Amino acid sequence: MARKSGSSGEKTRAMVEDAAIRLIARYGFAAVSMRQIAREVGVQAGALYLYTPDKQSLLFDIMRGHLVHLLDSWQQHSPPVETPAVIRLERFVRFHIDYHIMRAEKVFISYMELRNLEPENFSEIERLRRDYEHVIEEILTAGVAEGAFEHTDSRLTTMAMIAMLTGVSTWYRDGGRLPAGAIATRYVDMAFRLAGAEPLAEVAE
Amino acid sequence: MARKSGSSGEKTRAMVEDAAIRLIARYGFAAVSMRQIAREVGVQAGALYLYTPDKQSLLFDIMRGHLVHLLDSWQQHSPPVETPAVIRLERFVRFHIDYHIMRAEKVFISYMELRNLEPENFSEIERLRRDYEHVIEEILTAGVAEGAFEHTDSRLTTMAMIAMLTGVSTWYRDGGRLPAGAIATRYVDMAFRLAGAEPLAEVAE
Numbered sequence: 515m516a517r518k519s520g521s522s523g524e525k526t527r528a529m530v531e532d533a534a535i536r537l538i539a540r541y542g543f544a545a546v547s548m549r550q551i552a553r554e555v556g557v558q559a560g561a562l563y564l565y566t567p568d569k570q571s572l573l574f575d576i577m578r579g580h581l582v583h584l585l586d587s588w589q590q591h592s593p594p595v596e597t598p599a600v601i602r603l604e605r606f607v608r609f610h611i612d613y614h615i616m617r618a619e620k621v622f623i624s625y626m627e628l629r630n631l632e633p634e635n636f637s638e639i640e641r642l643r644r645d646y647e648h649v650i651e652e653i654l655t656a657g658v659a660e661g662a663f664e665h666t667d668s669r670l671t672t673m674a675m676i677a678m679l680t681g682v683s684t685w686y687r688d689g690g691r692l693p694a695g696a697i698a699t700r701y702v703d704m705a706f707r708l709a710g711a712e713p714l715a716e717v718a719e
Numbered sequence: 720m721a722r723k724s725g726s727s728g729e730k731t732r733a734m735v736e737d738a739a740i741r742l743i744a745r746y747g748f749a750a751v752s753m754r755q756i757a758r759e760v761g762v763q764a765g766a767l768y769l770y771t772p773d774k775q776s777l778l779f780d781i782m783r784g785h786l787v788h789l790l791d792s793w794q795q796h797s798p799p800v801e802t803p804a805v806i807r808l809e810r811f812v813r814f815h816i817d818y819h820i821m822r823a824e825k826v827f828i829s830y831m832e833l834r835n836l837e838p839e840n841f842s843e844i845e846r847l848r849r850d851y852e853h854v855i856e857e858i859l860t861a862g863v864a865e866g867a868f869e870h871t872d873s874r875l876t877t878m879a880m881i882a883m884l885t886g887v888s889t890w891y892r893d894g895g896r897l898p899a900g901a902i903a904t905r906y907v908d909m910a911f912r913l914a915g916a917e918p919l920a921e922v923a924e
Contacts, residue, residue: 539834540834541749541750542747542748542749542750542831543747544747544749544750545746545747545749625889626747626831629744629745666905666909667905669896670897670902670905670906671909673886673890674883674906674909675883676886677882677883677885678879678880678883678886681878681879681881681883681886682878682882684830684882685878691874692875697875700872700875704876704879704913707912707915708913710912
């Protein structure tokens with residue numbers, strides 16, 4: 515069966531993904547049926563299959579789409595590779611926090627539902643994840659070569675930094691003690707500490 | 720109906736909790752039925768109700784039990800409060816990582832299934848979570864007062880540190896690149912960096 519294309523088809527596809535994300539984030543992948551997703555979108559269950567062959571493909575498409583878009587967005591926000599590593603790290607931290615707090619449900623699903631990916635889908639998601647981890651690892655390594663960062667176990671520092679930064683999306687709420695920009699500034703400072711760099715104010719002076 | 724007590728009852732209760740943890744970590748709370756848990760334990764569905772009034776209570780008991788046991792265990796491992804903050808922070812980091820990598824499924828459930836707690840249960844879990852966060856926050860504040868740590872936003876440093884340390888339980892595997900003890904040593908170093916303390920080797924000298 516040919517998949518629908520064109521603006522109306524694309525719009526419905528986006529609605530299917532949005533409904534799936536909302537329901538999976540709320541109930542978990544195993545508890546959500548294609549029928550339930552169709553009801554949420556307001557289409558017949560059969561119509562869903564115009565957009566996705568099955569629930570596994572839908573989950574995989576959501577998770578792959580999330581990571582591909584994350585990597586693309588970083589490519590667009592990333593300063594040129596010859597930029598000093600301190601500037602690149604600052605930009606990365608602000609990008610990562612901003613991106614993740616705007617998409618808390620997708621981030622939640624992307625960690626939580628790894629368990630429900632079939633092996634070949636899991637491998638592909640892990641590959642994309644590692645591509646993203648390499649972004650930080652490369653900045654850390656460059657910073658050490660420039661003498662701006664201390665030599666650390668760049669692999670573990672990367673894992674620590676991603677966990678620390680992504681953690682913001684689990685507790686951040688609009689209207690909390692600090693606005694998102696101020697939180698990001700303090701996390702930039704913490705990322706610099708982790709990398710063994712001078713605090714940003716001193717760098718900027 | 721009176722709940723079973725005594726060693727046989729306690730043993731079955733532990734089996735019920737273990738089965739629930741395993742199934743919820745695998746499929747998510749919403750997808751797991753009391754019938755399924757009973758089948759996993761090897762008892763009749765009706766017998767489950769000797770141990771727990773309903774699925775919500777079972778989830779709450781698991782999450783509360785996890786946090787109460789975590790806090791109790793830290794009380795037992797914690798050096799006296801007059802111990803220098805650098806020593807207490809080191810001890811805390813090793814304790815936290817060790818505790819969490821040994822219980823990856825419970826940790827996973829404790830974050831993932833917050834969404835399925837009824838409001839009063841959620842409040843109680845949040846209260847216990849904050850008690851645990853206060854453990855780090857108090858060490859950080861004491862370290863600043865001692866002149867051992869730099870002054871930081873102790874609340875954000877606490878959240879960053881917990882996310883960073885708990886993250887180990889999402890990727891740690893026996894037989895990986897580094898044994899757990901070596902990983903913990905590197906995370907102690909990172910926690911010291913975050914707190915603005917001198918690296919541990921210099922402290923020890």
